[in-house]
Amino acid sequence: MNFTNFGRYILLLKSVFRKPEKFKIYFKEIAKQMDYVGVGSLGLIAIISTFIGAVMTLQIAFQLVSDFIPKTIIGSVNRDSSILELSPTISAIVLAGKIGSAISSEIGTMRVTEQIDALEIMGINAPGYLILPKVISGITMVPLLVIISMFLSISGGYIGGALSGAVTPAEYMQGITTDFNPYTITVALVKAFVFGFIITTVPAYEGFYVKGGALEVSQASTRAVVISCISILACDYIVTQLLL
Amino acid sequence: MIEIKDIYKSFSGNEVLKGISGKFEEGVTNLIIGGSGSGKTTLLKCMVGLHQPDSGSVLYDGRDFTPMSYEERIEVRKEIGMLFQGSALFDSMTVEENIMFPLNMFTEQTRKEKLERVNFCLERVNLEGKNKLYPAELSGGMKKRVGIARAIAMNPKYLFCDEPNSGLDPKTSIVIDELIKEITEEYKTTTIVVTHDMNSVMGIGDYILFLHEGKKFWEGSNKEIAHTDIQELNDFVFASRFMKAAKDKF
Numbered sequence: 038m039n040f041t042n043f044g045r046y047i048l049l050l051k052s053v054f055r056k057p058e059k060f061k062i063y064f065k066e067i068a069k070q071m072d073y074v075g076v077g078s079l080g081l082i083a084i085i086s087t088f089i090g091a092v093m094t095l096q097i098a099f100q101l102v103s104d105f106i107p108k109t110i111i112g113s114v115n116r117d118s119s120i121l122e123l124s125p126t127i128s129a130i131v132l133a134g135k136i137g138s139a140i141s142s143e144i145g146t147m148r149v150t151e152q153i154d155a156l157e158i159m160g161i162n163a164p165g166y167l168i169l170p171k172v173i174s175g176i177t178m179v180p181l182l183v184i185i186s187m188f189l190s191i192s193g194g195y196i197g198g199a200l201s202g203a204v205t206p207a208e209y210m211q212g213i214t215t216d217f218n219p220y221t222i223t224v225a226l227v228k229a230f231v232f233g234f235i236i237t238t239v240p241a242y243e244g245f246y247v248k249g250g251a252l253e254v255s256q257a258s259t260r261a262v263v264i265s266c267i268s269i270l271a272c273d274y275i276v277t278q279l280l281l
Numbered sequence: 282m283i284e285i286k287d288i289y290k291s292f293s294g295n296e297v298l299k300g301i302s303g304k305f306e307e308g309v310t311n312l313i314i315g316g317s318g319s320g321k322t323t324l325l326k327c328m329v330g331l332h333q334p335d336s337g338s339v340l341y342d343g344r345d346f347t348p349m350s351y352e353e354r355i356e357v358r359k360e361i362g363m364l365f366q367g368s369a370l371f372d373s374m375t376v377e378e379n380i381m382f383p384l385n386m387f388t389e390q391t392r393k394e395k396l397e398r399v400n401f402c403l404e405r406v407n408l409e410g411k412n413k414l415y416p417a418e419l420s421g422g423m424k425k426r427v428g429i430a431r432a433i434a435m436n437p438k439y440l441f442c443d444e445p446n447s448g449l450d451p452k453t454s455i456v457i458d459e460l461i462k463e464i465t466e467e468y469k470t471t472t473i474v475v476t477h478d479m480n481s482v483m484g485i486g487d488y489i490l491f492l493h494e495g496k497k498f499w500e501g502s503n504k505e506i507a508h509t510d511i512q513e514l515n516d517f518v519f520a521s522r523f524m525k526a527a528k529d530k531f
Contacts (some may be wrong), residue, residue: 058386151369154331159383160358
Protein backbone atom coordinates (compact mmCIF):
# COMPACT_ATOMS: atom_id res chain seq x y z
CA MET A 38 0.00 0.00 0.00
CA ASN A 39 1.63 3.25 -1.09
CA PHE A 40 0.90 6.64 0.46
CA THR A 41 -1.87 7.49 -2.03
CA ASN A 42 -3.67 4.27 -1.26
CA PHE A 43 -3.19 4.78 2.46
CA GLY A 44 -4.67 8.28 2.16
CA ARG A 45 -7.68 6.94 0.24
CA TYR A 46 -8.06 4.18 2.82
CA ILE A 47 -8.22 6.77 5.61
CA LEU A 48 -10.73 8.88 3.65
CA LEU A 49 -12.86 5.80 3.04
CA LEU A 50 -12.82 5.04 6.78
CA LYS A 51 -13.96 8.61 7.44
CA SER A 52 -16.98 7.99 5.19
CA VAL A 53 -17.62 4.61 6.82
CA PHE A 54 -18.04 6.18 10.25
CA ARG A 55 -20.56 8.85 9.14
CA LYS A 56 -23.87 8.85 11.00
CA PRO A 57 -26.10 6.08 9.55
CA GLU A 58 -29.27 7.14 7.71
CA LYS A 59 -31.39 4.69 9.69
CA PHE A 60 -29.99 2.73 12.63
CA LYS A 61 -32.64 -0.01 12.37
CA ILE A 62 -31.49 -1.04 8.90
CA TYR A 63 -27.85 -0.93 9.94
CA PHE A 64 -28.59 -3.16 12.95
CA LYS A 65 -30.16 -5.73 10.66
CA GLU A 66 -27.09 -5.67 8.45
CA ILE A 67 -24.78 -5.93 11.47
CA ALA A 68 -26.69 -9.00 12.71
CA LYS A 69 -26.43 -10.58 9.25
CA GLN A 70 -22.71 -9.91 9.07
CA MET A 71 -22.13 -11.18 12.63
CA ASP A 72 -23.83 -14.40 11.65
CA TYR A 73 -21.66 -14.70 8.54
CA VAL A 74 -18.36 -13.76 10.20
CA GLY A 75 -18.94 -15.40 13.58
CA VAL A 76 -21.22 -18.40 13.18
CA GLY A 77 -20.11 -19.01 9.60
CA SER A 78 -16.45 -19.27 10.56
CA LEU A 79 -16.89 -21.24 13.77
CA GLY A 80 -16.43 -24.69 12.21
CA LEU A 81 -13.27 -23.74 10.36
CA ILE A 82 -11.72 -22.06 13.40
CA ALA A 83 -12.66 -25.03 15.62
CA ILE A 84 -10.98 -27.59 13.33
CA ILE A 85 -7.83 -25.50 12.80
CA SER A 86 -7.43 -24.60 16.47
CA THR A 87 -7.91 -28.15 17.75
CA PHE A 88 -5.34 -29.58 15.34
CA ILE A 89 -2.84 -26.79 15.97
CA GLY A 90 -3.12 -27.39 19.72
CA ALA A 91 -2.59 -31.14 19.26
CA VAL A 92 0.40 -30.64 16.97
CA MET A 93 1.90 -28.06 19.33
CA THR A 94 1.84 -30.58 22.19
CA LEU A 95 3.62 -33.18 20.08
CA GLN A 96 6.26 -30.74 18.87
CA ILE A 97 6.96 -29.29 22.31
CA ALA A 98 7.25 -32.81 23.69
CA PHE A 99 9.63 -33.70 20.87
CA GLN A 100 11.89 -30.71 21.64
CA LEU A 101 11.86 -31.06 25.44
CA VAL A 102 13.94 -34.18 25.78
CA SER A 103 15.86 -33.20 28.93
CA ASP A 104 15.06 -35.05 32.15
CA PHE A 105 15.60 -31.78 34.04
CA ILE A 106 12.53 -30.20 32.45
CA PRO A 107 9.21 -31.38 33.88
CA LYS A 108 6.59 -32.50 31.38
CA THR A 109 4.11 -30.09 32.89
CA ILE A 110 5.97 -27.40 30.95
CA ILE A 111 4.38 -28.78 27.75
CA GLY A 112 0.99 -27.63 29.00
CA SER A 113 2.15 -24.18 30.04
CA VAL A 114 4.09 -23.55 26.80
CA ASN A 115 1.12 -24.73 24.76
CA ARG A 116 -1.24 -22.53 26.79
CA ASP A 117 0.86 -19.35 26.45
CA SER A 118 1.65 -19.92 22.77
CA SER A 119 -1.98 -20.54 21.97
CA ILE A 120 -3.24 -17.53 23.88
CA LEU A 121 -0.57 -15.06 22.88
CA GLU A 122 0.20 -15.97 19.32
CA LEU A 123 -1.34 -18.97 17.63
CA SER A 124 -5.02 -18.41 18.32
CA PRO A 125 -5.14 -14.70 17.43
CA THR A 126 -2.71 -14.76 14.51
CA ILE A 127 -3.55 -18.05 12.82
CA SER A 128 -7.28 -17.39 13.24
CA ALA A 129 -6.86 -13.93 11.78
CA ILE A 130 -4.89 -15.18 8.78
CA VAL A 131 -7.42 -17.92 8.11
CA LEU A 132 -10.28 -15.42 8.46
CA ALA A 133 -8.49 -12.97 6.16
CA GLY A 134 -8.61 -15.66 3.50
CA LYS A 135 -12.20 -16.66 4.11
CA ILE A 136 -13.90 -13.38 5.01
CA GLY A 137 -11.48 -10.95 3.39
CA SER A 138 -11.81 -12.41 -0.08
CA ALA A 139 -15.59 -12.60 0.30
CA ILE A 140 -15.85 -8.95 1.38
CA SER A 141 -13.58 -7.76 -1.41
CA SER A 142 -15.33 -9.69 -4.15
CA GLU A 143 -18.81 -8.79 -2.86
CA ILE A 144 -18.10 -5.06 -2.75
CA GLY A 145 -16.02 -5.19 -5.94
CA THR A 146 -18.84 -6.88 -7.84
CA MET A 147 -21.27 -4.29 -6.51
CA ARG A 148 -18.92 -1.60 -7.80
CA VAL A 149 -18.56 -2.98 -11.33
CA THR A 150 -22.29 -3.70 -11.65
CA GLU A 151 -23.10 -0.11 -10.58
CA GLN A 152 -24.90 -1.21 -7.40
CA ILE A 153 -22.71 1.16 -5.37
CA ASP A 154 -23.59 4.00 -7.76
CA ALA A 155 -27.26 3.09 -7.26
CA LEU A 156 -26.84 3.44 -3.48
CA GLU A 157 -25.12 6.83 -3.88
CA ILE A 158 -27.84 8.10 -6.23
CA MET A 159 -30.51 7.11 -3.70
CA GLY A 160 -28.74 9.36 -1.20
CA ILE A 161 -27.33 6.51 0.87
CA ASN A 162 -23.81 6.68 2.25
CA ALA A 163 -22.52 3.60 0.39
CA PRO A 164 -19.30 3.15 2.43
CA GLY A 165 -21.30 3.36 5.66
CA TYR A 166 -24.06 1.01 4.57
CA LEU A 167 -21.76 -1.56 3.01
CA ILE A 168 -18.66 -1.45 5.22
CA LEU A 169 -19.70 -0.32 8.72
CA PRO A 170 -21.71 -3.49 9.52
CA LYS A 171 -18.76 -5.60 8.35
CA VAL A 172 -16.30 -3.63 10.52
CA ILE A 173 -18.52 -3.91 13.60
CA SER A 174 -18.99 -7.63 13.04
CA GLY A 175 -15.22 -8.02 12.55
CA ILE A 176 -14.19 -6.23 15.72
CA THR A 177 -16.76 -8.09 17.81
CA MET A 178 -16.79 -11.56 16.26
CA VAL A 179 -13.05 -12.04 15.70
CA PRO A 180 -12.27 -11.62 19.45
CA LEU A 181 -15.06 -14.10 20.24
CA LEU A 182 -13.69 -16.57 17.71
CA VAL A 183 -10.21 -16.09 19.17
CA ILE A 184 -11.51 -16.89 22.68
CA ILE A 185 -13.08 -20.08 21.33
CA SER A 186 -9.89 -20.82 19.42
CA MET A 187 -7.79 -20.48 22.60
CA PHE A 188 -10.01 -22.90 24.45
CA LEU A 189 -10.02 -25.42 21.60
CA SER A 190 -6.30 -25.11 20.96
CA ILE A 191 -5.53 -25.88 24.61
CA SER A 192 -8.08 -28.71 24.55
CA GLY A 193 -6.52 -30.00 21.33
CA GLY A 194 -3.18 -30.09 23.11
CA TYR A 195 -4.74 -32.17 25.86
CA ILE A 196 -6.22 -34.64 23.33
CA GLY A 197 -3.00 -34.79 21.30
CA GLY A 198 -0.91 -35.42 24.41
CA ALA A 199 -3.26 -38.07 25.72
CA LEU A 200 -3.58 -39.92 22.40
CA SER A 201 0.14 -39.92 21.64
CA GLY A 202 1.29 -40.44 25.20
CA ALA A 203 3.65 -37.46 24.90
CA VAL A 204 2.27 -36.07 28.15
CA THR A 205 -0.21 -37.50 30.60
CA PRO A 206 -3.53 -35.72 31.08
CA ALA A 207 -2.62 -35.00 34.71
CA GLU A 208 0.72 -33.42 33.79
CA TYR A 209 -0.88 -31.41 31.00
CA MET A 210 -3.63 -30.14 33.31
CA GLN A 211 -1.08 -29.22 35.92
CA GLY A 212 0.92 -27.39 33.22
CA ILE A 213 -1.93 -25.29 31.93
CA THR A 214 -3.07 -24.29 35.44
CA THR A 215 0.34 -23.33 36.78
CA ASP A 216 1.60 -19.72 36.69
CA PHE A 217 -1.20 -18.47 34.49
CA ASN A 218 -0.96 -14.75 33.74
CA PRO A 219 -4.42 -13.34 32.84
CA TYR A 220 -2.76 -10.37 31.15
CA THR A 221 -1.96 -12.65 28.19
CA ILE A 222 -5.71 -12.84 27.49
CA THR A 223 -5.86 -9.03 27.35
CA VAL A 224 -2.97 -8.95 24.86
CA ALA A 225 -4.67 -11.62 22.72
CA LEU A 226 -7.98 -9.74 22.70
CA VAL A 227 -6.30 -6.46 21.74
CA LYS A 228 -4.66 -8.32 18.87
CA ALA A 229 -7.97 -9.90 17.87
CA PHE A 230 -9.67 -6.49 17.88
CA VAL A 231 -6.97 -5.00 15.64
CA PHE A 232 -6.98 -8.03 13.34
CA GLY A 233 -10.79 -7.92 13.09
CA PHE A 234 -10.53 -4.31 11.95
CA ILE A 235 -7.86 -5.15 9.35
CA ILE A 236 -9.67 -8.23 8.03
CA THR A 237 -12.77 -6.18 7.24
CA THR A 238 -11.46 -2.74 6.25
CA VAL A 239 -8.56 -3.67 3.95
CA PRO A 240 -10.64 -5.99 1.70
CA ALA A 241 -13.51 -3.49 1.78
CA TYR A 242 -11.12 -0.80 0.55
CA GLU A 243 -9.77 -3.03 -2.22
CA GLY A 244 -13.29 -3.92 -3.35
CA PHE A 245 -14.70 -0.41 -3.08
CA TYR A 246 -12.25 1.13 -5.54
CA VAL A 247 -12.20 -1.66 -8.12
CA LYS A 248 -12.35 -0.50 -11.73
CA GLY A 249 -13.03 -2.82 -14.65
CA GLY A 250 -14.72 -6.20 -14.62
CA ALA A 251 -14.50 -9.75 -13.33
CA LEU A 252 -10.72 -9.98 -13.77
CA GLU A 253 -10.09 -6.83 -11.73
CA VAL A 254 -12.50 -8.03 -9.01
CA SER A 255 -10.55 -11.29 -8.65
CA GLN A 256 -7.24 -9.39 -8.64
CA ALA A 257 -8.57 -7.05 -5.95
CA SER A 258 -9.65 -10.06 -3.94
CA THR A 259 -6.19 -11.63 -4.10
CA ARG A 260 -4.56 -8.28 -3.25
CA ALA A 261 -6.95 -7.86 -0.33
CA VAL A 262 -5.93 -11.20 1.21
CA VAL A 263 -2.20 -10.58 0.68
CA ILE A 264 -2.28 -7.04 2.13
CA SER A 265 -4.48 -8.18 5.02
CA CYS A 266 -2.07 -11.00 5.92
CA ILE A 267 0.97 -8.72 5.80
CA SER A 268 -0.85 -6.06 7.83
CA ILE A 269 -1.90 -8.67 10.40
CA LEU A 270 1.70 -9.84 10.85
CA ALA A 271 3.04 -6.29 11.06
CA CYS A 272 0.38 -5.28 13.59
CA ASP A 273 1.00 -8.50 15.51
CA TYR A 274 4.60 -7.40 16.01
CA ILE A 275 3.65 -3.82 16.93
CA VAL A 276 0.96 -4.84 19.45
CA THR A 277 3.26 -7.45 21.00
CA GLN A 278 6.06 -4.90 21.28
CA LEU A 279 3.74 -2.34 22.85
CA LEU A 280 1.94 -4.61 25.32
CA LEU A 281 4.55 -7.13 26.44
CA MET B 282 -36.28 21.52 -14.65
CA ILE B 283 -32.59 20.75 -14.81
CA GLU B 284 -30.16 23.18 -16.34
CA ILE B 285 -26.50 22.50 -17.06
CA LYS B 286 -24.12 25.36 -17.69
CA ASP B 287 -20.74 25.08 -19.35
CA ILE B 288 -19.76 21.64 -18.01
CA TYR B 289 -16.13 20.67 -18.42
CA LYS B 290 -14.71 17.33 -17.34
CA SER B 291 -11.41 15.66 -18.03
CA PHE B 292 -9.77 12.42 -16.89
CA SER B 293 -5.96 12.33 -16.61
CA GLY B 294 -5.60 15.26 -19.03
CA ASN B 295 -8.08 13.81 -21.54
CA GLU B 296 -10.90 16.33 -21.94
CA VAL B 297 -14.16 14.40 -22.19
CA LEU B 298 -16.71 17.22 -21.84
CA LYS B 299 -15.97 20.59 -23.40
CA GLY B 300 -18.39 23.21 -22.16
CA ILE B 301 -21.79 21.52 -22.43
CA SER B 302 -24.90 23.56 -21.67
CA GLY B 303 -28.57 22.69 -21.96
CA LYS B 304 -32.02 22.90 -20.37
CA PHE B 305 -34.12 19.84 -19.62
CA GLU B 306 -37.78 20.63 -19.02
CA GLU B 307 -40.15 18.66 -16.80
CA GLY B 308 -42.92 16.51 -18.24
CA VAL B 309 -41.03 15.85 -21.47
CA THR B 310 -38.54 13.13 -22.37
CA ASN B 311 -35.10 14.66 -22.77
CA LEU B 312 -32.54 12.60 -24.65
CA ILE B 313 -28.77 12.90 -24.65
CA ILE B 314 -27.48 11.13 -27.73
CA GLY B 315 -24.09 10.62 -29.31
CA GLY B 316 -21.69 7.95 -30.44
CA SER B 317 -19.56 5.79 -28.17
CA GLY B 318 -17.01 7.93 -26.35
CA SER B 319 -18.88 11.16 -27.06
CA GLY B 320 -19.21 11.86 -23.32
CA LYS B 321 -22.92 11.27 -22.79
CA THR B 322 -22.59 8.89 -19.82
CA THR B 323 -19.91 11.15 -18.29
CA LEU B 324 -22.31 14.08 -18.63
CA LEU B 325 -25.06 12.08 -16.93
CA LYS B 326 -22.70 11.11 -14.10
CA CYS B 327 -21.66 14.76 -13.68
CA MET B 328 -25.33 15.71 -13.45
CA VAL B 329 -26.12 13.20 -10.70
CA GLY B 330 -22.89 13.82 -8.81
CA LEU B 331 -21.13 10.51 -9.47
CA HIS B 332 -18.44 12.62 -11.17
CA GLN B 333 -17.49 16.11 -10.06
CA PRO B 334 -17.26 18.44 -13.08
CA ASP B 335 -13.99 20.41 -13.42
CA SER B 336 -16.08 23.52 -13.97
CA GLY B 337 -19.65 24.50 -14.74
CA SER B 338 -22.85 24.02 -12.83
CA VAL B 339 -25.86 21.71 -12.63
CA LEU B 340 -29.05 23.39 -11.46
CA TYR B 341 -31.97 21.37 -10.12
CA ASP B 342 -34.88 23.79 -10.25
CA GLY B 343 -32.44 26.62 -9.60
CA ARG B 344 -30.46 24.79 -6.88
CA ASP B 345 -26.81 24.56 -7.87
CA PHE B 346 -25.82 20.94 -7.19
CA THR B 347 -22.08 21.14 -7.89
CA PRO B 348 -20.89 23.20 -4.88
CA MET B 349 -23.28 21.49 -2.43
CA SER B 350 -22.00 19.75 0.71
CA TYR B 351 -22.52 16.01 1.20
CA GLU B 352 -25.59 16.60 3.41
CA GLU B 353 -27.16 19.08 0.95
CA ARG B 354 -26.64 16.64 -1.90
CA ILE B 355 -28.42 13.91 0.03
CA GLU B 356 -31.57 16.06 0.09
CA VAL B 357 -31.47 16.54 -3.70
CA ARG B 358 -30.69 12.88 -4.30
CA LYS B 359 -33.84 11.84 -2.46
CA GLU B 360 -35.69 13.50 -5.37
CA ILE B 361 -33.71 11.57 -7.99
CA GLY B 362 -34.53 8.18 -9.49
CA MET B 363 -32.11 6.47 -11.79
CA LEU B 364 -32.25 3.49 -14.12
CA PHE B 365 -28.80 2.08 -14.78
CA GLN B 366 -27.51 0.48 -17.96
CA GLY B 367 -27.17 -2.91 -16.22
CA SER B 368 -30.20 -2.24 -13.98
CA ALA B 369 -27.95 -2.31 -10.86
CA LEU B 370 -30.46 -4.28 -8.82
CA PHE B 371 -29.12 -5.53 -5.48
CA ASP B 372 -28.35 -9.22 -6.05
CA SER B 373 -28.94 -10.25 -2.46
CA MET B 374 -32.45 -8.78 -2.35
CA THR B 375 -35.72 -9.89 -3.93
CA VAL B 376 -37.61 -7.65 -6.35
CA GLU B 377 -39.82 -6.51 -3.47
CA GLU B 378 -36.84 -5.74 -1.21
CA ASN B 379 -35.09 -3.86 -4.01
CA ILE B 380 -38.07 -1.55 -4.54
CA MET B 381 -38.74 -1.24 -0.81
CA PHE B 382 -35.11 -0.39 -0.03
CA PRO B 383 -35.30 3.42 -0.54
CA LEU B 384 -38.66 3.45 1.28
CA ASN B 385 -37.09 1.63 4.25
CA MET B 386 -34.19 4.06 4.31
CA PHE B 387 -35.98 7.35 3.99
CA THR B 388 -39.61 6.99 5.02
CA GLU B 389 -41.42 6.16 8.23
CA GLN B 390 -44.20 4.26 6.44
CA THR B 391 -45.61 1.08 7.94
CA ARG B 392 -44.77 -2.23 6.28
CA LYS B 393 -48.29 -2.36 4.83
CA GLU B 394 -47.95 1.08 3.28
CA LYS B 395 -44.56 0.23 1.83
CA LEU B 396 -45.87 -3.03 0.41
CA GLU B 397 -48.76 -1.17 -1.21
CA ARG B 398 -46.30 1.22 -2.81
CA VAL B 399 -44.13 -1.68 -4.02
CA ASN B 400 -47.15 -3.41 -5.55
CA PHE B 401 -48.26 -0.16 -7.17
CA CYS B 402 -44.80 0.34 -8.73
CA LEU B 403 -44.69 -3.27 -9.93
CA GLU B 404 -48.14 -2.94 -11.42
CA ARG B 405 -47.03 0.26 -13.14
CA VAL B 406 -44.23 -1.64 -14.91
CA ASN B 407 -46.45 -4.69 -15.61
CA LEU B 408 -44.66 -7.01 -13.21
CA GLU B 409 -47.44 -7.82 -10.75
CA GLY B 410 -46.74 -10.84 -8.56
CA LYS B 411 -43.00 -10.94 -9.20
CA ASN B 412 -42.25 -9.69 -5.66
CA LYS B 413 -40.37 -12.70 -4.40
CA LEU B 414 -38.08 -13.30 -7.37
CA TYR B 415 -34.37 -12.52 -7.19
CA PRO B 416 -32.64 -10.46 -9.92
CA ALA B 417 -30.85 -13.61 -11.16
CA GLU B 418 -34.26 -15.11 -11.97
CA LEU B 419 -35.33 -12.19 -14.19
CA SER B 420 -34.81 -11.56 -17.91
CA GLY B 421 -32.98 -8.42 -19.10
CA GLY B 422 -36.22 -6.61 -19.87
CA MET B 423 -37.74 -7.54 -16.51
CA LYS B 424 -34.63 -6.29 -14.72
CA LYS B 425 -34.96 -2.95 -16.50
CA ARG B 426 -38.60 -2.74 -15.50
CA VAL B 427 -37.76 -3.53 -11.86
CA GLY B 428 -35.06 -0.85 -12.13
CA ILE B 429 -37.72 1.62 -13.26
CA ALA B 430 -40.04 0.49 -10.46
CA ARG B 431 -37.27 1.09 -7.91
CA ALA B 432 -36.46 4.45 -9.49
CA ILE B 433 -40.08 5.67 -9.18
CA ALA B 434 -40.70 4.20 -5.71
CA MET B 435 -39.90 7.49 -3.99
CA ASN B 436 -41.92 9.60 -6.46
CA PRO B 437 -38.84 11.28 -7.92
CA LYS B 438 -38.91 14.75 -9.44
CA TYR B 439 -35.97 13.85 -11.65
CA LEU B 440 -35.57 10.57 -13.53
CA PHE B 441 -32.29 9.60 -15.18
CA CYS B 442 -31.97 6.61 -17.49
CA ASP B 443 -28.58 5.41 -18.70
CA GLU B 444 -28.98 3.49 -21.96
CA PRO B 445 -32.27 1.84 -20.96
CA ASN B 446 -32.46 -0.19 -24.18
CA SER B 447 -29.00 -1.70 -24.22
CA GLY B 448 -29.08 -5.47 -24.52
CA LEU B 449 -32.82 -5.63 -25.16
CA ASP B 450 -34.72 -6.91 -28.16
CA PRO B 451 -36.55 -4.25 -30.24
CA LYS B 452 -39.98 -5.11 -28.88
CA THR B 453 -38.87 -4.91 -25.24
CA SER B 454 -36.97 -1.70 -26.02
CA ILE B 455 -40.18 -0.08 -27.22
CA VAL B 456 -42.00 -1.25 -24.06
CA ILE B 457 -39.29 0.36 -21.90
CA ASP B 458 -39.33 3.58 -23.96
CA GLU B 459 -43.08 3.87 -23.72
CA LEU B 460 -42.98 3.20 -20.02
CA ILE B 461 -40.43 5.98 -19.50
CA LYS B 462 -42.53 8.38 -21.58
CA GLU B 463 -45.75 7.49 -19.76
CA ILE B 464 -44.14 7.93 -16.33
CA THR B 465 -42.62 11.25 -17.41
CA GLU B 466 -45.93 12.64 -18.58
CA GLU B 467 -47.99 11.14 -15.77
CA TYR B 468 -45.80 12.32 -12.88
CA LYS B 469 -44.36 15.41 -14.60
CA THR B 470 -40.81 14.28 -13.90
CA THR B 471 -37.78 15.85 -15.49
CA THR B 472 -36.57 12.81 -17.40
CA ILE B 473 -33.16 12.56 -19.01
CA VAL B 474 -32.35 9.48 -21.08
CA VAL B 475 -28.88 8.73 -22.37
CA THR B 476 -29.14 6.58 -25.46
CA HIS B 477 -27.80 5.79 -28.89
CA ASP B 478 -30.87 3.82 -29.87
CA MET B 479 -32.48 5.40 -32.92
CA ASN B 480 -35.90 3.93 -32.16
CA SER B 481 -35.84 5.82 -28.86
CA VAL B 482 -34.68 9.00 -30.57
CA MET B 483 -37.50 8.90 -33.08
CA GLY B 484 -40.07 7.50 -30.67
CA ILE B 485 -39.76 9.48 -27.46
CA GLY B 486 -37.24 12.31 -28.07
CA ASP B 487 -39.17 15.44 -27.12
CA TYR B 488 -35.90 17.28 -26.60
CA ILE B 489 -32.63 15.90 -27.92
CA LEU B 490 -29.12 17.04 -27.13
CA PHE B 491 -26.52 15.62 -29.51
CA LEU B 492 -22.93 15.28 -28.28
CA HIS B 493 -19.95 14.73 -30.51
CA GLU B 494 -16.38 14.50 -29.23
CA GLY B 495 -17.39 16.07 -25.91
CA LYS B 496 -19.15 19.08 -27.44
CA LYS B 497 -22.80 19.94 -27.91
CA PHE B 498 -23.36 19.82 -31.67
CA TRP B 499 -27.10 20.12 -31.90
CA GLU B 500 -30.31 20.38 -29.88
CA GLY B 501 -33.92 20.06 -30.96
CA SER B 502 -36.80 17.59 -31.13
CA ASN B 503 -37.24 14.27 -32.93
CA LYS B 504 -39.31 16.06 -35.55
CA GLU B 505 -36.45 18.40 -36.37
CA ILE B 506 -33.64 15.86 -36.30
CA ALA B 507 -34.30 14.55 -39.83
CA HIS B 508 -34.06 18.01 -41.33
CA THR B 509 -30.68 19.27 -40.17
CA ASP B 510 -27.60 19.91 -42.28
CA ILE B 511 -25.12 19.03 -39.57
CA GLN B 512 -22.92 16.34 -41.05
CA GLU B 513 -21.90 14.76 -37.72
CA LEU B 514 -25.53 14.42 -36.63
CA ASN B 515 -26.65 13.00 -39.97
CA ASP B 516 -23.75 10.54 -39.91
CA PHE B 517 -24.87 9.39 -36.48
CA VAL B 518 -28.64 9.29 -36.90
CA PHE B 519 -28.71 7.93 -40.44
CA ALA B 520 -25.79 5.55 -40.16
CA SER B 521 -27.83 2.46 -41.04
CA ARG B 522 -29.23 1.73 -44.51
CA PHE B 523 -32.69 1.45 -43.03
CA MET B 524 -32.54 4.91 -41.47
CA LYS B 525 -31.11 6.37 -44.69
CA ALA B 526 -34.00 4.88 -46.65
CA ALA B 527 -36.50 6.09 -44.07
CA LYS B 528 -35.06 9.63 -43.92
CA ASP B 529 -37.24 11.01 -46.69
CA LYS B 530 -40.39 9.82 -44.97
CA PHE B 531 -39.68 11.74 -41.77
